[in-house]
Amino acid sequence: MDCEAFAQATAPAGSEIAVHGTPELLALGLGGVLIAVLGALPPAGWxxxxxxx
Structure with a gap:
């Protein structure tokens, strides 16, 4: 919640929150997991x- 919405005790508009659709969010989440796994494999192998x- 941004400062203005907090100060006014109102919720931010939906257009301010929903910037990405479901496919984009899934791709970002899976990409993060893939990066984490690929980053952990070399030290674990060593x-x-x-x-x-």
Whole structure:
């Protein structure tokens, strides 16, 4: 909620909130998960190959 809407105790207009449709939100969410997995795999592989004594 932006400062003006909070100060006036009103809800922001729907056009201010709903900027992306469902397909775009799904693509952004799945893209974020894919980036996280791809970013975690190299360190996890390295840690799995490292021997501890």
């Amino acid at each position: 840690a799995g190959r490292t021997r501890t004594e």
